[in-house]
Amino acid sequence: MKLRSQACEDAKQEYMDQLRKTNDAQRQHYEQRLPHVFKQLQDLDEKRIKNIKNFMLSSVDVERKVFPIIMQCLDGMETAANSINEKEDTKLVIDRYKSGFVPPEDFQFEAASGADTTDSATTHHHTHNHLTAARGTVSGNKIKKRGGLLSIFSSNKNNMSMDGKEDYSDLPPNQKKKKLQAKVMELSKQVAQEQAAMEGLMKMKGVYETSPALGDPMTVEGQLNECCDKLKKLRAQLNKFEELLAEANSQVGAPPLHPTARTNGQAPTQATSIGSNSESLSRSASESSVSTGTGTGGAGARAAGGSPESGLGGELAAVHSDHHANGDHDHDPDNDHDNDHESDFDYYYCEPDLQPVGYCKALYAFEGIGSGSTMKMECGERLLVLETDAGDGWTRVRRHHTREEGFVPTTYIATTLYADANAH
Structure with a gap:
């Protein structure tokens, strides 16, 4: 307890x-x-x-x-x-791209019978078909991309003179005049510089002749000869461009004739100018055979060859035969101006880009043929197909990045069309 x-x-x-x-x-x-x-x-x-x-x-x-x-x-x-001036900016654009062309004159009244009018219209339509068939083909020598109004606002500052001719004949009158004026001023400055250099050499030679201890006069002789030759070449170029400038000044403001202003129902003579390119390559025999219509037998045989070497001479011969069959034996000097007007229209006409219908791969390398519309390609290169082979053995293609267009042999490429790819 x-x-x-x-x-x-x-x-x-x-x-x-x-x-x-x-x-x-x-x-x-x-x-x-x-x-x-x-x-x-x-x-x-x-x-x-x-x-x-x-x-x-x-x-x-x-x-x-x-x-x-x-x-x-x-x-x-x-x-x-605030310093932006819209009026001055638009004036600069107008001054840079002003063509200098004058609107054509009014249509003249042509008193002609019904039969003559029908023949003239038929001949003109027939010729127009040939001109249309000749554009964008291998026979066109070179596919030239024309710039329309949208090219005015492009980032390329040299778009007015790129790939231009030496005499600026491919430019409108006003632009041609401005380019020639700038060229004349440039050559004038070069001539003045060469003259000053030549005068300096002359003074140096005189000093050497007066005082032989300072130098040998013969050492300046070679430089004087070289300077003299260069001065002659510059003066020749200056005279050439001064003549071109004077011609351009006379052309600016000259009223062009209307392309349809003819007498006796004559067809335009531009068909003759295209007929001179008979050695160029034909795009397709089908276009030639269709556009020749009821041409002569020899012309039809040449146009229906189907090979790349066949020319446009056959199909244009039919145009000339129809032209003479309508009674047009006299030469009209006004028609020469019609060709210029047609070429001016072609220069400013902006053709829309063709939409690709497929793509292809180069099986072999192709170097191109002369100065025609053929395009060089490397083996294994991929291209866009714009037009398929129409039976002449050529296919129209375009590069992806450079947008260069041309014709290549159909047998050199493996083609895949978008329609076939979608079907599978």
Whole structure:
């Protein structure tokens, strides 16, 4: 009994000790440790907020420092925008691209019988079909990409003189005049420079002849001869371009004749000019045979050859035979102006780009044929197909990036048409 009482007292005392320790630990947790943790978190958050504040103040300070520079830039942009003069800009564009052509004269009344009118219309339509068939073919010598109104606003600053002729005959009258004036001024400056150099050499030679100790006069003789030859060439070029400029000045403002202003129902003589290219390659025998209509037997035989070497002489011979059959034996000098007007129209007519009908891969390399419309290609090169083979053995293609167009042999390529690809 005494042992039980002693054990109970010991347990009670142990419980009181543990209870006191627990209360002390709880009191220490809530009064010391937990507030200390919260205080550390508070200090950390205050530090974060203070850093954000400093960053904002620094940003404001930087913006305030660069603001004058930004204001100067904005003021410069405003000044540049206010200096834009739309009227002067349009005048510059007009001055650069002004052609100098004069509108054609009014249509003249032509008193002709019904039969003559019908024959004339038939002949003109027949000739027009041949002219249309000759465009964009291998026989056209070279596919020339013409620039329309949209090319005015292109980024190419030299688009008026790229691939141009030396005498600028491919430009409109006004542009031709401006180019010739610039060329004459350039040659005049070169002539003046050569003359000054020649005078200096002459003085040097005179000094050497007077005082042989300074140098040998014969050493200047070779330079004088070279300078003299160069001066002669420059003067010859200057005279040439001065004559071209005088001719251009006489042409600017001259009223062109209307292409249909003919007498006695004559057909346009442009067919004759195209007929002179009979040695060029034909695009297709089918076009030639269809467009010749009821031509002579020999002409039909030449046009139906179907080989790349066949020319346009056969189909144009039919045009000439129809032309003479209508009684047009007299030469009309006004028709010479019609050709110029037709060529001017062709120069400014902007043909739309052909849409690709498929693609091909070159099986063999092809170097091209002379100065015709054929295009060089490398083995393995991929090209776009614009026109399929029409039976003459040639296919019209285009390069992806350079947009160069031309004809290549059909047997040299493996063609895949979009229609066939979609069908599969």
